[in-house]
Amino acid sequence: MxxxxxxxxxxxxxxxxxxxxxxxxxxxxxxxxxxxxxxxxxxxxxxxxxxxxxxxxxxxxxxxxxxxxxxxxxxxxxxxxxxxxxxxxxxxxxxxxxxxxxxxxxxxSTRAEDMTIKITGYQWKWRYDYLDDGVGFVSHLATPTEALHSASAKGTHYLLEVDEPLVVPTGKKVRLLLTANDVIHSWWVPSLGVKQDAIPGFVRDAWFLVDKPGVYRGQCAELCGKDHGFMPIVVDARTPEDYAVWLAARKKLAAASADDPNKVWALADLKARGEKVFQQNCVACHQANGKGIPGAFPALDGSPIATKDKPAHIDIVLNGSKRNPAMAAWGKQLSDTDIAAVITYERNAWGNHTGDVVQPKD
Ligand code: CUA
CATH class of the missing domain: 1.10.287.90 (Helix Hairpins)
Structure with a gap:
C-alpha cells in the first residue's frame, strides 16, 4: 500500500x-x-x-x-x-x-447462484425484486431533490440516502438481472465490482458475493435525464442470520401493506397517500407546487389535466397523452391504489375539484 x-x-x-x-x-x-x-x-x-x-x-x-x-x-x-x-x-x-x-x-460467470434479484431502473429510482422470495420494493431517494439543491447551494456536503436499501446476505452468490423501464441506466457499486447497464427491452446479468457485512454505496452511472445525479444505490450486506430476520419482517410488512382493491377510501386518507406518491414519483417533472417546468413538463395547477373529468384524468396518468406518451411509464409502475390516491390528491390540490375522490376500483 x-x-x-x-x-x-x-x-x-x-x-x-x-x-x-x-x-x-x-x-x-x-x-x-x-x-x-x-x-x-x-x-x-x-x-x-x-x-x-x-x-x-x-x-x-x-x-x-x-x-x-x-x-x-x-x-x-x-x-x-x-x-x-x-x-x-x-x-x-x-x-x-x-x-x-x-x-x-x-x-x-453468473452460474451457480444462491439467489436472484431483478433490478429495474426508472427515472429516477431503482426497483428491486427478490425473485426467490416474492419480495419487491422501490428504493427512492430519501430527501427531495430541492432540499439537496438548496443544501449544495449553501456549500453543505451531503450523502445521498435512500428510503430503503437493497439488503443482501453475505457469503451468498447473488445473481442480478438488470433492465430498465424508460431509458438506459447503469447499476454501479464500486466496492462490489459491479457496473452493468440496465437497458429497456433487454435483460443483462451480473453477480456479486459480499464477504463482509456493511453498507456499500453506488450511483447510476449512465446519464439518464434530469435527476441522473440523484439515483443513489445503497447496498446493506448482512450476515445470513440477520438477512433471514430482515426477509421475514419484510414479507410481513408486504403482506400487511397489500391493498384491498375493493376498499372504499376516505378522502383524507387517500389525499395523504396521494401526496406521498406525488412526492416520490411526480415531483421531479411537475414540481411540488404543481406548476411543472414551462416548455418541458406540463403544469397541473389549474391545467386541463387536473381540471378534466375523472375518466380523462385517469386516462392521462395511465396511458399518457399525445404530447406526453412517456407518462405511460408511470402508470405501469404504480399500484391501483397509488394511482387513485395521486389523482385524488392532484384534483383536490390543483383541479378545483375539492372533495373529489377517485377510488382504486374506478
Ligand atoms: Cu439513471 Cu443515470
Missing part, C-alpha cells in the same frame, strides 16, 4: 496528498478484489515505464546539452536491440492481458 501511495503522490506532484483519496473504494467481493489488484498492477507497470523512458530521455538531454552541432553516429540495423525491444513489450502486454482476461471471465 505504502509504495503505491508514494507513487501516486509523485504522480500528483504533491507529496502531502493522501493517495487513498484517489484510489478505488475498498473491495468486498472476489471480483472487486481482482479488479483492484489488476488496477494496481497496471498502474505499477505504466508508472515504471513512464519513469524509465522519461528518465533516460532527460538524462540524455541534460548529459549532452553541450553537444549541439555534433553529428549523430551513423549506424544501421541492430538485430539484438530489435529483438529485445520487441520481446520485452510483448511479455509486458501478455502479463497485463492475462489477469485482465481472468477478471473479465470471473465477472461474467
Amino acid at each position: 505504502s509504495g503505491k501511495r508514494i507513487l501516486l503522490s509523485m504522480l500528483g506532484g504533491v507529496g502531502t496528498v493522501y493517495a487513498a483519496d484517489f484510489t478505488f473504494q475498498p473491495p468486498v467481493t472476489p471480483v472487486a478484489r481482482q479488479i483492484y489488484d489488476l488496477h494496481s498492477l497496471l498502474l505499477l507497470i505504466t508508472v515504471t515505464i513512464f519513469i524509465v523512458v522519461f528518465g533516460v530521455m532527460f538524462y540524455a538531454i541534460l548529459r549532452h546539452r553541450k553537444s549541439l552541432g555534433h553529428r549523430a553516429r551513423p549506424f544501421h540495423e541492430n538485430t539484438t536491440v530489435e529483438i529485445i525491444w520487441t520481446v520485452i513489450p510483448f511479455l509486458i502486454l501478455v502479463g497485463m492481458a492475462w489477469p485482465a482476461t481472468k477478471a473479465v471471465l470471473a465477472q461474467k
Whole structure:
C-alpha cells in the first residue's frame, strides 16, 4: 500500500496528498478484489515505464546539452536491440492481458447462484425484486431533490440516502438481472465490482458475493435525464442470520401493506397517500407546487389535466397523452391504489375539484 501511495503522490506532484483519496473504494467481493489488484498492477507497470523512458530521455538531454552541432553516429540495423525491444513489450502486454482476461471471465460467470434479484431502473429510482422470495420494493431517494439543491447551494456536503436499501446476505452468490423501464441506466457499486447497464427491452446479468457485512454505496452511472445525479444505490450486506430476520419482517410488512382493491377510501386518507406518491414519483417533472417546468413538463395547477373529468384524468396518468406518451411509464409502475390516491390528491390540490375522490376500483 505504502509504495503505491508514494507513487501516486509523485504522480500528483504533491507529496502531502493522501493517495487513498484517489484510489478505488475498498473491495468486498472476489471480483472487486481482482479488479483492484489488476488496477494496481497496471498502474505499477505504466508508472515504471513512464519513469524509465522519461528518465533516460532527460538524462540524455541534460548529459549532452553541450553537444549541439555534433553529428549523430551513423549506424544501421541492430538485430539484438530489435529483438529485445520487441520481446520485452510483448511479455509486458501478455502479463497485463492475462489477469485482465481472468477478471473479465470471473465477472461474467453468473452460474451457480444462491439467489436472484431483478433490478429495474426508472427515472429516477431503482426497483428491486427478490425473485426467490416474492419480495419487491422501490428504493427512492430519501430527501427531495430541492432540499439537496438548496443544501449544495449553501456549500453543505451531503450523502445521498435512500428510503430503503437493497439488503443482501453475505457469503451468498447473488445473481442480478438488470433492465430498465424508460431509458438506459447503469447499476454501479464500486466496492462490489459491479457496473452493468440496465437497458429497456433487454435483460443483462451480473453477480456479486459480499464477504463482509456493511453498507456499500453506488450511483447510476449512465446519464439518464434530469435527476441522473440523484439515483443513489445503497447496498446493506448482512450476515445470513440477520438477512433471514430482515426477509421475514419484510414479507410481513408486504403482506400487511397489500391493498384491498375493493376498499372504499376516505378522502383524507387517500389525499395523504396521494401526496406521498406525488412526492416520490411526480415531483421531479411537475414540481411540488404543481406548476411543472414551462416548455418541458406540463403544469397541473389549474391545467386541463387536473381540471378534466375523472375518466380523462385517469386516462392521462395511465396511458399518457399525445404530447406526453412517456407518462405511460408511470402508470405501469404504480399500484391501483397509488394511482387513485395521486389523482385524488392532484384534483383536490390543483383541479378545483375539492372533495373529489377517485377510488382504486374506478
Ligand atoms: Cu439513471 Cu443515470
